[in-house]
Amino acid sequence: MxxxxxxxxxxxxxxxxxxxxxxxxxxxxxxxxxxxxxxxxxxxxxxxxxxxxxxSSEFVIDVAENWQSEFLQFFLFILATIWLIQRGSPESKKPGDEGTGSDEEQRVGEHAGADSPRWAKVRGIRLWIYSNSLLMAMGTVFLLSWLAQSLAGHIVTDQENAQHGLPPETWGDYVMSADFWNRTLQNWQSEFLAVGAMVALSIYLRQRGSSESKPVGVPHHISSVESE
Structure with a gap:
């Protein structure tokens, strides 16, 4: 217990x-x-x-289009924070730390500790896969969700076309249609706005006790990483 x-x-x-x-x-x-x-x-x-x-395809569309936008958001944010910085934001590394880091900094290979994950201690393709596993997982879920959304949306569109006496369209035609991209970009733009707002607002605003915020008394231009 x-x-x-x-x-x-x-x-x-x-x-x-x-x-x-x-x-x-x-x-x-x-x-x-x-x-x-x-x-x-x-x-x-x-x-x-x-x-x-x-x-039903209608329910799958509603779920999948939200999932794919969320995982795209995290995929791009994880990728961007490797190379891009925002001084003063706890969501960013400090200036000068851009890039993937050295083996010593990442504690891989000969620099791995006794309690490090097993794949962090090896070399070659396994180390590369594990070193990028978070980005790969987010990207995979995004692609699968996007595919599910497009397939379900194609089915619904063909059903609606049949009701109006219109000919069916191919999946390729559907994913290039204005309707598909209107629904898709509605979700994407809101996710990108939320991430950007979090990065920028966390420079100047605080939430005491949250790991997503700098300590309350840390100056605006310093990130939580620099203050440690």
Missing amino acids: IGVRRFLRSSSLSIAFLVIFVLALVGQAIAGHAYNNEQLSQHGQPPVSFIDFVT
Whole structure:
């Protein structure tokens, strides 16, 4: 029991956001199902079951288009912070630390410690993969979510075209369409704004106790990394 409590405490941040995610996803499914049936009723069509709705292309689009924008945001932010800096922001390395860092700084190969991850102690392709594994994971989820969004959107578009007596279009035509990019860029621009705002506002504003903020008394031009 003590081990369980220790695990919950040491993993509370991940667990909290996992619970919030599940609750939000369930809430989205319930609200989306109700709204979808309202729309069907207004058009004189029979309602669909909850299972049919959450397995429908419409629901997949709504979920996937948000996932892909979120993971694209993190993918680009992780990539950008390797080479770009913002003086004074806790989201950035300090000036002069741009780049991937030396083996000694990264504690890999002969510089790895006894408790370092096993793949940090090796050389070759395994070390390269592990050194870039976070970026690769974020990029993979983004691409899969983008693909799911495009495939589901293509199905819905063809269904709507059939209802209006229009010919079906290819997947390639759909992903080049204004409708697809309108939905996609709506999400992308909001994510990029949020990241940029976090980087800039954290130079001058503080949140005591948060790891995403500098200590309250640290000068604006100094990042939390420089103050350590």
